[in-house]
Amino acid sequence: MCLAIPGKIVELLDDRNQYAMIDVSGVRRKVNISLIQHEGVKVNDWVLIHVGFAMNKISEKQALEQLQLLQEIGEDKEAMTEIKGYQFD
């Protein structure tokens, strides 16, 4: 559970920038982005996601590396299960 999951912001969902729609390998889920507000958030930014929260912004390069790492160590399915598992709205 400690390996964070990279995702791309596709939509900001509220004026206070607390939530965004994130795309992880084609799966879209709402995540909380309050922790990265101070970095300035916009559509197309890449972020690392942990338990439904974006922890920090990362580069696209780093995001793709992290996705590949998850795949290689066989954690990609678990990561997708986690993303799909976020039920809050």
Add this chain to the structure above:
Amino acid sequence: MRFIDEFRNPELIKKTLEEIERIIEPDDHFRIMEACGGHTYSIFHFGLQELLPKNIEFIHGPGCPVCVLPPGRVDEGLEIASKNSDVIFTAFGDVMRVPGKKGSPLNHKAMGTDVRMIYSPLDALDIAIKNPDKKVILFAIGFETTAPSTAITVLRAKELNVDNFFVYSNHVKIVPVLKSILDQPNMRIDGFIGPGHASVIIGAHPYEIIAKDYNKPVVISGFEPLDILQSILMLIKQLKNGEAKVEIQYKRVVMEEGNVSALEIIDQVFEDRPAFEWRGLGAIQNSALKLRPEFAKWDAEVQFNVQKITIEENKDAQCGDVLKGMLKPNQCKLFGKVCTPDNPVGALMVSSEGACATYYNHLYSTMNY
């Protein structure tokens, strides 16, 4: 896309290994603790121990949050749920199989307790909002990686005036436990591979105490094979130069100062517990977080009058010695015989990131080749 393969580039890996071999001398013996379960996993998966010279030894650290949870803690949470029919117990998947005195959360679920697996603390809050006649307990675990998420969820509960949502906090801190391991008698660790994702939140500064007071180098590392090898090289360079500094190898993700607003949010909602019990390590001062009194309304420990449950651990279980790096997992008397991932005795066997489960799965998969 060349850059993706940069961290698995055989040339770069070979170069790093050669550099390590060039610097290390036959008489050296360096014991390096990787604090994070994610690193343990990577080290095994990529067979890094076999690539490195024999005189570099990995000691697998305490960085898997379910592994360090004292037995009894899960029971306390479950006790509230099984005694009160209007309580829903929620926890991450990793917690679901942690063996308690009267079984794991999954066993309790089978016996009729309302136990639900969640993927985010916000899911637990959502369950509370949708079930106003129930009381929802979030059994919260995790190092600093996860604490800000729980904190925001509490703030959200306050903002939305949700009064049937309660946090049972087991959040722990990485630096106090590393210090406590260094304080153990007979301990010999020469340096640390610092956790990648907990450090996204806390940054590099909290580790200074390990470098300054204990004179041990810390290198915060990424999870790729090359990241870990580079971190080892950085550690060995420091050790050979007689230095002890905190360095960040994982610069592309971890910033020196961490995530400042996450740290503020943790501080707003949580305070240090005077002491917290760790599995196999005993009580460690200021090593865990509880809700501040202002948030007592959402604190399960305040609202439910939790009876402290202490459990005798199986006396042959050597989880503590494994956590301290004094034994390798397969040297535990129960390893692979009584204690397996399907039937875990100790928590190090529960999570896939636990040192014993990682060892077991690795041994098992190599036997099948």
